[in-house]
Amino acid sequence: MALAVTSSSSTAISGSSFSRSGASSESKALQICSIRLSDRTHLSQRRYSLKPLNVESHSRNESWVSRASTLIAPEVEEKGGEVEDFEQLAKKLEDASPLEIMDKALERFGDExxxxFSGAEDVALIEYARLTGKPFRVFSLDTGRLNPETYRLFDAVEKQYGIRIEYMFPDAVEVQALVRNKGLFSFYEDGHQECCRVRKVRPLRRALKGLKAWITGQRKDQSPGTRSEIPIVQVDPVFEGLDGGVGSLVKWNPLANVEGSDVWNFLRTMDVPVNALHAQGYVSIGCEPCTRPVLPGQHEREGRWWWEDAKAKECGLHKGNIKEEDGAADSKPAAVQEIFESNNVVALSRGGVENLMKLENRKEAWLVVLYAPWCPFCQAMEASYIELAEKLAGKGVKVAKFRADGEQKEFAKQELQLGSFPTILLFPKSAPRAIKYPSEHRDVDSLMTFVNLLR
Structure with a gap:
């Protein structure tokens, strides 16, 4: 994953090297030679300092304060301690140019x-950042399965802007297990979500744990069925930032209201590097096995995961921006994609949960998540929960899930302490009552600590 200052300036923090890119070759004097520690107060009133992109933030000494997550993202505090309403800010910036939006984002968050950068039209983001004259950072996910042309573009961008991109890679053990168990091309048979979760979503989650905000190249016209309501700026509804918990990360989408044709006109006008695959009919470019050219008249997303239903053409990086069906939360369509799918996660029926509640002396402890598959916070913890289940396999703890929306919601509220989704319960071996996980930190280490201390 990469961060940038002007070409020759880099600062090492906790073993991770950062480079920051300046506005242009003329402004390379604007090198930043040190990192300023931030002393902003977060929602939880904790203090924190800048951490590198590739280091997750796990606070072991914090008290677990119960702050039930909701589907309404909270506001985030500004430097002066005042609360900033990003929903209102998004409305103010609705008619702003991408350059204005980029300038506002960099001014607001600075080093954080x-x-x-995915290597397609995201070059436009880097060019806009350069034009602001402010230092900026760039990161990218290297899945290990990108086209050679994409890697050559990365090199050209680094040379053009005098930056050094730092990449985030998938966990080698996870990739090895996936390939050994299911082969190199299992996604053609059972869908791309599992592979994307290992190669893209988990590395992104690690990267964002070192930031307060991130900038994406999402546009409304990229996928009208799923991205038509992308805001200019928002509190990220899915991923967590540096300080952890709901509302700890802000997401900026400077190109949200820009049409793809205008982005390309901008790229040609500014004469910046682009992926050579675009000249071969590729529009939306991802991993090599999952990307192909589109025909004239086809939408750009038709070239991604072409063997799947059109509604599934998302990799999971922007789940929080996927447009939901109209109607109340509990009336979500039954066809919504299931989550927490793993051989190590037991799917409990209501009868199974009731039997579990009756047992006073269990042979094994049980960890159960009460979830709704349409809930973005449940989706956000999917990868960490599955990873936890893998680590606990065969170690005296059963990991399970119980779908608690719809007709099961009242039962879950009355009998299972459900307040909001997700709710996580531990049924210890000896204690008759379930213990509710009280924290919003749903990373593997925090959940593992909870289990080990109470099982």
Whole structure:
């Protein structure tokens, strides 16, 4: 994953090297030679300092304060301690140019924001950042399965802007297990979500744990069925930032209201590097096995995961921006994609949960998540919960899930302490009552600590 200052300036923090890119070759004097520690107060009133992109933040000494997550993201505090309403800010910036939006984002977050660069039209984001004259950071996810042309573009961008991109890679053990168990091309048979979770979503989650905000190249016209309501700026509804918990990360989408044709006109006008695959009919470019050219008249997303239903053409990086069906939360369509799918996660029926509640002396402890598959916070913890289940396999703890929306919601509220989704319960071996996990920190280490201390 990469961060940038002007070409020759880099600062090492906790073993991770950062480079920051300046506005242009003329402004390379604007090198930042040190990192300023931030002393902003977060929602939880904790203090924190800048951490590198590739280091997760796990606070072991904090008291677990019960702050039930809701589907309404909270406001985030500004430097002066005042609460900033990003929903109102998004409305104010609705007619702003991408350059204005980029300038506002970099001014607001400084060293604690980074551009997510995927190697396609995201070059526009880097060019806009350069034009602001402010230092900026860039990061990218290297899945290990990108096209050679994409890697050559990365090199060209680094040379063009005098930056050094730092990449985030998938966990080698996880990739090895996936390939050994299911082969190199299992996604053609059972869908791309599992592979994307290992190669993209988990590395992104690690990266964002070192930031307060990130900048993406999402546009409304990229996928009208799923991205038509992307705001200019928002509190990220899915991923957690540096300080952890709901509302700890802000997401900027400077190109949200820009049409793809205008982005390309901008790229040509500014004469910046672009992926050579675009000249071969590729529009939306991802991993090599999952990307192909589109025909004239086809939408750009038709070239991604072409063997799947059109509604599934998302990799999970922007789940929080996927447009939901109209209607109340509990009336979500039954066809919504299931989550927490793993051989190590037991799917409990209501009868199974009731039997579990009756047992006073269990042979094994049980960890159960009460979830709704349409809930973005449940989706956000999917990867960490599955990883936890893998680590606990065969170690005296059963990991399970219980779908608690719809007709099961009242039962879950009355009998299972459900307040909001997700709710996580531990049924210890000896204690008759379930213990509710009280924290919003749903990373693997925090959940593992909870289990080990109470099982």
């Amino acid at each position: 924001i980074a551009i997510a």
